[in-house]
Amino acid sequence: MKPARPKTPARKPIGRPKGSNMIPTDPVQVYCRLRPMQSTKDVSCMRVTSDTTVVITPPESSANFRTTTSKEIQTTFSYVFTSDVKQRKIFETVALPLVENLIHGRNGLLFTYGVTGSGKTYTMTGELQDAGIMPRCLDVIFNTIATYQTKKFVFKPDKLNGFDVQSEVDAMQDRSQELLQRTGRPGKRRKVDSDGDSNPTVAHERNESQSVAVDTDNVYAVFVTYVEIYNNSVYDLLDEDDIRNNRTLQSKLVREDGNKNMYVHAVTEVEVKSAGEAFELFQRGQRKRRVAHTEMNAESSRSHSVFTIRLVQARLDPEGEYVMQYKPNVCVSQLSLVDLAGSERTNSAKTTGQRLREAGNINNSLMTLRSCLEILRENQTRGTNKMVPYRDSKLTQLFKNYFDGEGQVRMIVCVNPRADDYDETIQVMKFAEMTQEVHITRSNPVKFDLGLTPGRRQVNKIKETRGKLERGRVEAVDLNIDIGPMYSLFGRFPQLETITSDNDQVILSLIQFLEQRINKRNMLRADLQKKQEDFRRILRGIEQENGSLKSEVVMLKNVNTHQEKKISALEGHLCKTETKINILSRELNNANDMVRNLQQEVRDRELALNQRSIDKQRVKQRYNTKMRVETNKLTRELEIKLHQEREQLQNQMKLQEDKLRQVKQIVGDNNINPASSRDHAPELTTRVVSPDRDRISRKVAYYDRIAVSNPRYRRSQSADRWIDHRPQTLVPIGTVLQPLMQRRRSVTQLTSPKEITDGASRYCLVAQEHDTDGELETKLYKGDILPTSGGGAQVVFNDMECLKQSSPKARKRTGPREEGMDQVDISTSTETKRPRVIPS
Numbered sequence: 001m002k003p004a005r006p007k008t009p010a011r012k013p014i015g016r017p018k019g020s021n022m023i024p025t026d027p028v029q030v031y032c033r034l035r036p037m038q039s040t041k042d043v044s045c046m047r048v049t050s051d052t053t054v055v056i057t058p059p060e061s062s063a064n065f066r067t068t069t070s071k072e073i074q075t076t077f078s079y080v081f082t083s084d085v086k087q088r089k090i091f092e093t094v095a096l097p098l099v100e101n102l103i104h105g106r107n108g109l110l111f112t113y114g115v116t117g118s119g120k121t122y123t124m125t126g127e128l129q130d131a132g133i134m135p136r137c138l139d140v141i142f143n144t145i146a147t148y149q150t151k152k153f154v155f156k157p158d159k160l161n162g163f164d165v166q167s168e169v170d171a172m173q174d175r176s177q178e179l180l181q182r183t184g185r186p187g188k189r190r191k192v193d194s195d196g197d198s199n200p201t202v203a204h205e206r207n208e209s210q211s212v213a214v215d216t217d218n219v220y221a222v223f224v225t226y227v228e229i230y231n232n233s234v235y236d237l238l239d240e241d242d243i244r245n246n247r248t249l250q251s252k253l254v255r256e257d258g259n260k261n262m263y264v265h266a267v268t269e270v271e272v273k274s275a276g277e278a279f280e281l282f283q284r285g286q287r288k289r290r291v292a293h294t295e296m297n298a299e300s301s302r303s304h305s306v307f308t309i310r311l312v313q314a315r316l317d318p319e320g321e322y323v324m325q326y327k328p329n330v331c332v333s334q335l336s337l338v339d340l341a342g343s344e345r346t347n348s349a350k351t352t353g354q355r356l357r358e359a360g361n362i363n364n365s366l367m368t369l370r371s372c373l374e375i376l377r378e379n380q381t382r383g384t385n386k387m388v389p390y391r392d393s394k395l396t397q398l399f400k401n402y403f404d405g406e407g408q409v410r411m412i413v414c415v416n417p418r419a420d421d422y423d424e425t426i427q428v429m430k431f432a433e434m435t436q437e438v439h440i441t442r443s444n445p446v447k448f449d450l451g452l453t454p455g456r457r458q459v460n461k462i463k464e465t466r467g468k469l470e471r472g473r474v475e476a477v478d479l480n481i482d483i484g485p486m487y488s489l490f491g492r493f494p495q496l497e498t499i500t501s502d503n504d505q506v507i508l509s510l511i512q513f514l515e516q517r518i519n520k521r522n523m524l525r526a527d528l529q530k531k532q533e534d535f536r537r538i539l540r541g542i543e544q545e546n547g548s549l550k551s552e553v554v555m556l557k558n559v560n561t562h563q564e565k566k567i568s569a570l571e572g573h574l575c576k577t578e579t580k581i582n583i584l585s586r587e588l589n590n591a592n593d594m595v596r597n598l599q600q601e602v603r604d605r606e607l608a609l610n611q612r613s614i615d616k617q618r619v620k621q622r623y624n625t626k627m628r629v630e631t632n633k634l635t636r637e638l639e640i641k642l643h644q645e646r647e648q649l650q651n652q653m654k655l656q657e658d659k660l661r662q663v664k665q666i667v668g669d670n671n672i673n674p675a676s677s678r679d680h681a682p683e684l685t686t687r688v689v690s691p692d693r694d695r696i697s698r699k700v701a702y703y704d705r706i707a708v709s710n711p712r713y714r715r716s717q718s719a720d721r722w723i724d725h726r727p728q729t730l731v732p733i734g735t736v737l738q739p740l741m742q743r744r745r746s747v748t749q750l751t752s753p754k755e756i757t758d759g760a761s762r763y764c765l766v767a768q769e770h771d772t773d774g775e776l777e778t779k780l781y782k783g784d785i786l787p788t789s790g791g792g793a794q795v796v797f798n799d800m801e802c803l804k805q806s807s808p809k810a811r812k813r814t815g816p817r818e819e820g821m822d823q824v825d826i827s828t829s830t831e832t833k834r835p836r837v838i839p840s
Helices: 089-103 120-125 135-142 170-183 242-244 277-290 352-384 394-398 421-435 456-470 504-669 675-681 691-702 815-821
Strands: 025-027 029-036 044-050 052-058 071-074 080-083 108-113 155-157 163-165 218-230 234-235 253-254 262-264 270-272 304-315 331-339 409-414 439-441 683-689 722-727 745-748 761-771 776-785 793-804 823-829
Touching: 025 044, 025 421, 029 089, 029 421, 052 421, 071 745, 089 108, 089 135, 089 331, 108 120, 108 421, 120 135, 120 331, 120 409, 135 163, 135 304, 135 331, 155 218, 170 242, 218 277, 218 352, 218 394, 218 439, 234 394, 253 394, 262 394, 270 277, 277 304, 352 421, 409 421, 504 776, 504 793
Parallel strands: 029 080, 029 409, 108 331, 108 409, 722 745, 722 761
Antiparallel strands: 025 439, 044 052, 052 071, 155 163, 218 234, 218 270, 218 304, 253 262, 304 331, 683 823, 761 776, 776 793
């Protein structure tokens, strides 16, 4: 930006880093287009002073009115288009050179930039009466390559930003498949985005009739893609799968191909054969593009749209008939037409919610574009090598190659001269003027010269036309091709009219002409004779070759007949073998079924046997338990009877003792003095037995009873095979009694069922622990091993042995003293007075 002064100083030349003078560069060409005023009440703040200069006057309502040092600001562009300029002039000035570069194999980038409502979409698309840049580019391209296009599917995308060359057979198959899909699938109603209904749809009419120079020995094909960058994500607007499956668009990735070119991965590339077909695809994508209503624009674009035209061209073969199927000779050039979403301020547009988020992403992407261009300019002017942040935005990442020198870049700045939009417009002007200071490395021209003869297509066309004429086809008559005779004797006869009879000059010229004609005829006759001889020699060689080929054909027929017979015999043998194989297969299947059935029956029987064994073991345990209960019951009854008999005998003995004691007393009384008999009365003692005495006696009787049988005794223990399962850290025991298992296999851990099912029938698990007194107690858990139907085994524990050591304790003996603790003696003394007898 520069303030307007009486004398504008010349702009300083842009510095270049060292060594850059050897590389040709081109500046980014920026054009300015002014939008017409929408209302007569609006005030303009811009004035066009020349074809390249615009003067901007800050209005009093702007924020820069008081801060700017000068009232007028002057901006310079490559060209300034006023509001009354037609679309045709803009196309011829800006886009037509890019189309010429596209035809000649160079890339081009054209994008429109400006605030919301400045006319960017109109400049790119236009309307029915006055088409924009994009439809006119399509018209010029197809006007140029109309008669040089290949048939469809000769060039096919390889999904890696390149193209493969297919043969005519493969291309014909793809065309047939496309035709079947188009005719066999009924038309479905496409899902239209709600935001896309407001996008304008413009019917295509041919607006341009001009064409550019083209290499006639090349063949061409046009592919188009249409994507949008919405909220920093790339979406394919031509993706039919999303529409067919009734789902929202899926975001795409931006990747780098083998040639370091950026592209949208898995994008839909459609081959088009006319401008109308390409424009129809553009309209289809426009319906899905996101637009919305704001205060600044009724139909504001909420995303950056990129419509890419890719031109694929390749050389014809030396015969001028087919495409050379050599991928390195395929040249792909592209022209990207970008409609950037307008930058806007929240206060002016009054956006909220989702629209506010969209506006933030739009402004961020535009700021990233501005930052990249500023760093590029700084690197070029100051010779620095700063990293350009292309990856901060999908927009700059996608067009990285253009700024690195892989094509020509042009920009159209669309501005609204209304004074109310001054604050937004002045930022656009600053960015546009800064962009012009960025230089792009000029791309190298594509070389198509492969050393082939030029004019091959025309020669092939002449041959085809002559062939049609020789075959008498009517459609070859209307072809405007010069196919005159190859041999001509000479030009026209000279003028034979004479003015006077003695005009020898005419006769001399006629004689000279006839002599030349005779010489020419002799030369042509000799040439014809030579060609006839050559033709006869070639024909003779062909005849000889034909004869040898005939004999070879006869021999090959005989060989073929022999081979056919052999093949027939082999086919018969093959049929018999296949029949036998089928029979054997059926027998094998039947045998397999029988084996499976038998195996299943074996498993069922094993399961039944196991179940029977388990039931038998349970019955055995139940009867053993019953026998133990009955034995204990009988033992208790016998003990009770024995105890009763003992008590009876003890009572009888007590009675006898009492009687004997009384007798002893009576006998003793006869020897006692009368005095002492008076002093001592007979003493009666009664013994009362306490209940505790009865319990102790019963307890002693219970433990002192004699063993009758052992319910856990087994006679077949010597034939059992044991699994002795002991832990690794087993404390040695010092007992005299040790576990004795004659046939055993010791293990420390079980890892497989085969370890306990391999011939073993008994299982013993050894465990050690301390009892309540702190003594070591070793327990042996014993059980039976029973196989299961699934190939495993189960262990049924039915016995436990305990090995324990303890200190000996003193046992109290039962005697009269101890029995006295359980008895209470009650003594009753009776004193009887007798008369004392004194002997005389």
